[in-house]
Amino acid sequence: MPDGPTVLIFDFPNLAFGPERTEALKPLAQDIAGQAGLVWKIWTEEPAAGRAGGVYLFETRAAAEAYHAIHAARLAARGVTGIAATYRGVNAVLTAIDRGPLQAGASGQ
Numbered sequence: 001m002p003d004g005p006t007v008l009i010f011d012f013p014n015l016a017f018g019p020e021r022t023e024a025l026k027p028l029a030q031d032i033a034g035q036a037g038l039v040w041k042i043w044t045e046e047p048a049a050g051r052a053g054g055v056y057l058f059e060t061r062a063a064a065e066a067y068h069a070i071h072a073a074r075l076a077a078r079g080v081t082g083i084a085a086t087y088r089g090v091n092a093v094l095t096a097i098d099r100g101p102l103q104a105g106a107s108g109q
Contacts, residue, residue, distance in 0.1 A: 037063025
């Protein structure tokens with residue numbers, strides 16, 4: 001499989017939600033926005049389950065793996081355990097039909 005667009009999904013325990021958390025995490029969001037190979041990120045929250053995370057699209061699997069190492073270390077340094085991370089390749093043709101936000105020229109099946 002070529003090293004093309006890759007989705008990285010993080011899911012982990014989280015106890016803080018709401019406007020204060022959003023405000024506190026704005027600097028982190030700015031940092032993430034500057035990560036090499038990041039196309040976009042969707043922040044996820046499920047307060048009832050005590051879970052948070054994100055869905056990321058990276059230009060390549062290599063970029064996703066590099067970011068995974070950075071983010072897992074950052075979470076672990078904050079005492080977060082039970083971190084799950086999953087990688088998925090992208091079928092760009094079918095994603096385009098369903099209006100998926102890929103970069104122009106993204107390759108895939």
